Amino acid sequence: MKNRVITISREFGSGGRTIGRRTAEELGIPCYDNELLLKIAEESGFKENYIRDAGEYAPGGFLSNIFSHQGAGPNNADYLWSVQYRIITELAEKEPCVIVGRCADYILKDKADCLRVFIHADMAFRAERIVNVYGEREQSPEQRIREKDKRRAAYHRFYTDMKWGRAQNYDITLNSGTLGIDRCVNIIKELY
Amino acid sequence: MKNRVITISREFGSGGRTIGRRTAEELGIPCYDNELLLKIAEESGFKENYIRDAGEYAPGGFLSNIFSHQGAGPNNADYLWSVQYRIITELAEKEPCVIVGRCADYILKDKADCLRVFIHADMAFRAERIVNVYGEREQSPEQRIREKDKRRAAYHRFYTDMKWGRAQNYDITLNSGTLGIDRCVNIIKELY
Numbered sequence: 001m002k003n004r005v006i007t008i009s010r011e012f013g014s015g016g017r018t019i020g021r022r023t024a025e026e027l028g029i030p031c032y033d034n035e036l037l038l039k040i041a042e043e044s045g046f047k048e049n050y051i052r053d054a055g056e057y058a059p060g061g062f063l064s065n066i067f068s069h070q071g072a073g074p075n076n077a078d079y080l081w082s083v084q085y086r087i088i089t090e091l092a093e094k095e096p097c098v099i100v101g102r103c104a105d106y107i108l109k110d111k112a113d114c115l116r117v118f119i120h121a122d123m124a125f126r127a128e129r130i131v132n133v134y135g136e137r138e139q140s141p142e143q144r145i146r147e148k149d150k151r152r153a154a155y156h157r158f159y160t161d162m163k164w165g166r167a168q169n170y171d172i173t174l175n176s177g178t179l180g181i182d183r184c185v186n187i188i189k190e191l192y
Numbered sequence: 193m194k195n196r197v198i199t200i201s202r203e204f205g206s207g208g209r210t211i212g213r214r215t216a217e218e219l220g221i222p223c224y225d226n227e228l229l230l231k232i233a234e235e236s237g238f239k240e241n242y243i244r245d246a247g248e249y250a251p252g253g254f255l256s257n258i259f260s261h262q263g264a265g266p267n268n269a270d271y272l273w274s275v276q277y278r279i280i281t282e283l284a285e286k287e288p289c290v291i292v293g294r295c296a297d298y299i300l301k302d303k304a305d306c307l308r309v310f311i312h313a314d315m316a317f318r319a320e321r322i323v324n325v326y327g328e329r330e331q332s333p334e335q336r337i338r339e340k341d342k343r344r345a346a347y348h349r350f351y352t353d354m355k356w357g358r359a360q361n362y363d364i365t366l367n368s369g370t371l372g373i374d375r376c377v378n379i380i381k382e383l384y
Contacts, residue, residue: 118359120359165358165359165360166358166359167357167362167365170359170365171366171367171370171371172365172366172367172371173364173365174364175363175364178363179383183383187379187382187383190379191371191375191379
């Protein structure tokens with residue numbers, strides 16, 4: 001029987017990672033986000049920082065141009081994708097869990113019994129939240145959000161050919177700004 | 193204080209209307225869908241059937257070309273929109289309620305304390321459901337669904353300039369095919 005897995009896609013700053021962690025904690029199952037990143041790093045031999053960035057750049061963008069050979073054969077981003085694909089599949093086959101980001105919804109679509117969740121919120125909520133959680137930066141929070149979202153959407157589109165944030169790709173989408181983090185956790189927990 | 197109103201947008205055949213009715217019943221508040229249609233019909237002097245169709249055609253399409261003057265001034269579709277706009281506003285100002293379809297989410301965005309819901313499901317679920325609920329027709333259920341969805345999306349886009357089915361336009365979107373009608377009703381009820 002396939003394992004029950006919660007996959008969470010999320011807009012930057014919407015609290016998707018917090019929701020994933022808390023849901024997993026309350027359900028007593030593991031949650032993979034940074035842990036997953038580290039596993040991928042170990043296996044692929046890339047540095048963690050590089051992976052974090054590459055995970056949000058679609059191939060053909062900035063990083064792949066700098067780091068990849070321009071000739072034939074898979075580039076770094078494609079190699080990373082294949083490692084990520086394998087690790088996510090193995091995690092989901094091992095036990096029920098929560099996986100945040102990294103196109104897990106797409107990767108697992110025939111491999112696990114997924115509850116596919118998307119978390120979003122309006123700009124004001126997210127701007128306030130990223131300053132609280134990640135601190136001030138030179139760029140305005142709005143600029144940081146727009147850039148991150150753009151990258152995530154492009155990455156998702158490139159590898160899955162599905163539109164990020166389209167309701168029809170998920171079992172449930174939640175506005176953490178209007179509903180609040182607690183209610184999002186409760187709803188996902190009850191559905192699981 | 194603004195009334196709490198649940199607005200339900202839905203893909204054809206997804207059970208959105210059933211979910212709206214049952215949620216309203218369990219909460220003890222009114223639900224407007226066909227009733228709303230009849231009210232609009234009474235006030236505008238149009239026949240109910242015409243309104244039902246026009247509600248899913250964006251102006252410039254088939255019906256408005258046949259029935260409207262091609263000169264200056266508002267056409268029938270625009271007139272209907274203004275009647276619908278006023279009626280939905282009045283209903284929401286009177287008391288808490290559920291409103292299914294008709295761009296109520298957009299119309300009420302500053303006029304009520306809305307819980308904006310979108311219901312969708314995959315093609316197989318909806319095809320089976322519309323044959324059960326509405327009976328067989330000459331057209332295949334898949335064709336009927338595709339046409340209805342296309343009209344609803346175009347209508348919504350024309351009057352609201354918002355993309356129908358985009359998660360970010362709602363507080364919650366639910367896949368009635370994977371979650372089931374009962375769970376959708378329960379989640380909306382609890383959020384309300």
